[in-house]
Amino acid sequence: MRISIRTVSSTMALLAAATLAVACSSSKSSSSGGVSGRTPPKIAMASAVGKGEGALNIIVWAGYAESGQNDPKVDWVHPFQQQTGCKVNVKIGNTSDEMVQLMKTGQYDGVSASGDATLRLIYGGDVAPVNTSLVSNYTTISTFLKNGNWNSVNGQMYGIPHGWGANLLMWNPSKVTGTQDSWSAVFTDANKYKGKVTAYDSPIYIADAALYLMSTQPSLGIKDPYSLTSPQLDAAVSLLKQQNSDVGEYWADYTKEVQAFESGTSVVGTTWQVIANTINGGSKAKVQTVLPKEGATGWSDTWMISSKAKHPNCMYDWMNYIVSPTVNSQVAEYFGEAPAQTLACQHTTDKSFCDTYHALDATYAAKIHYWTTPQAQCVDGSGNNCTDYSQWVDKWQQIKG
Numbered sequence: 001m002r003i004s005i006r007t008v009s010s011t012m013a014l015l016a017a018a019t020l021a022v023a024c025s026s027s028k029s030s031s032s033g034g035v036s037g038r039t040p041p042k043i044a045m046a047s048a049v050g051k052g053e054g055a056l057n058i059i060v061w062a063g064y065a066e067s068g069q070n071d072p073k074v075d076w077v078h079p080f081q082q083q084t085g086c087k088v089n090v091k092i093g094n095t096s097d098e099m100v101q102l103m104k105t106g107q108y109d110g111v112s113a114s115g116d117a118t119l120r121l122i123y124g125g126d127v128a129p130v131n132t133s134l135v136s137n138y139t140t141i142s143t144f145l146k147n148g149n150w151n152s153v154n155g156q157m158y159g160i161p162h163g164w165g166a167n168l169l170m171w172n173p174s175k176v177t178g179t180q181d182s183w184s185a186v187f188t189d190a191n192k193y194k195g196k197v198t199a200y201d202s203p204i205y206i207a208d209a210a211l212y213l214m215s216t217q218p219s220l221g222i223k224d225p226y227s228l229t230s231p232q233l234d235a236a237v238s239l240l241k242q243q244n245s246d247v248g249e250y251w252a253d254y255t256k257e258v259q260a261f262e263s264g265t266s267v268v269g270t271t272w273q274v275i276a277n278t279i280n281g282g283s284k285a286k287v288q289t290v291l292p293k294e295g296a297t298g299w300s301d302t303w304m305i306s307s308k309a310k311h312p313n314c315m316y317d318w319m320n321y322i323v324s325p326t327v328n329s330q331v332a333e334y335f336g337e338a339p340a341q342t343l344a345c346q347h348t349t350d351k352s353f354c355d356t357y358h359a360l361d362a363t364y365a366a367k368i369h370y371w372t373t374p375q376a377q378c379v380d381g382s383g384n385n386c387t388d389y390s391q392w393v394d395k396w397q398q399i400k401g
Contacts, residue, residue: 038377040153041125043307049134049316052086056314059093059102059111061301063335064162065322074334080321086314103127106308109315112162113304115150115371116204119379120389122158127304129156135320140342144365149226149379150372151302159302160319161340163332165357166298166368167200167208168289170271172261183212183292185268187239190246198260198269199243201250203389203396204371207297208270209236209243211369215294224380225297226372233387233395240399250400261285273357274336291367298368300340332357 068075093099096117145161210225260266262284329344338357345354358364378386
């Protein structure tokens with residue numbers, strides 16, 4: 001079973017057949033941010049950045065640290081090496097679970113972690129708190145990505161936001177008629193499209209069902225889709241088991257969903273904006289997308305530094321470099337997501353890119369419940385009676401049979 005996978009989402013990477021994986025929290029950021037009532041291991045935070053150590057070992061989602069190997073025109077690694085003297089060694093992480101395990105080895109200086117991994121890394125003592133005052137480009141990162149439940153604890157940031165996006169509802173209007181503005185299309189109404197519904201293949205998808213129930217069954221008392229008590233989790237699982245009979249295919253590799261919509265084997269399901277753009281850029285099918293009225297789950301990836309980093313200065317240099325306006329714009333366009341850096345929108349090749357991805361739209365971003373690792377200590381601070389990620393994994397296996 002592939003857990004929490006998000007593939008390279010650029011059209012260029014698709015054409016290059018670079019089919020590698022990715023994944024990425026919780027509800028809107030509160031003023032204090034992070035998980036309350038639980039304390040991560042005490043790990044020293046850097047107080048200054050000195051001369052680079054000459055090397056940097058990082059774990060990344062494919063497409064986040066290109067060196068020109070896939071496309072000579074796409075290279076952020078060599079300019080960084082020339083500027084800093086830090087030779088970059090890149091390890092592609094195929095899943096969040098794999099990234100967590102790799103970080104535990106202590107062999108890597110940092111990681112581009114998604115929200116279903118970040119709290120595991122924080123509470124596992126695998127990453128250190130980040131001194132944001134040492135990252136000059138942090139000041140112009142979108143405010144709504146700071147101090148989130150997925151990247152901070154008790155107001156302390158554990159990384160630098162990189163890129164983000166929403167999990168949208170997508171449909172083929174020639175097969176799914178009428179106005180679509182609700183997740184009911186893939187849940188309570190899914191039997192209308194039996195066998196042609198598609199859903200994201202990951203335990204974190206349970207949050208999508210919880211989000212729908214949060215709006216449609218308020219008596220359940222769900223306040224945050226990642227903070228579920230056992231009865232609330234069971235309700236979400238029950239909904240997903242019902243949906244399972246209508247799902248023709250679960251997807252984790254984004255190229256799989258592109259092919260399914262182009263061939264007509266899928267006509268409605270959850271998606272990313274880049275997938276819709278890829279389909280509509282071809283001639284085989286046309287699709288529409290919407291962020292439904294109930295809101296949506298989504299991802300916000302975070303650069304985190306290892307608590308055992310052998311090259312901490314180079315890692316701080318990298319975190320500042322990769323979210324600089326020009327570079328962050330390039331990564332966002334190549335990968336297919338909204339840049340975290342507000343100034344990046346001034347540097348995109350496609351001048352409508354940031355509008356398409358709602359990069360600076362705080363109102364749009366507020367509708368997204370970014371992936372966060374479920375914890376027994378509820379990530380919304382509501383108590384200590386929530387279900388944790390291991391329970392979600394077990395339930396996901398039951399859902400899929």
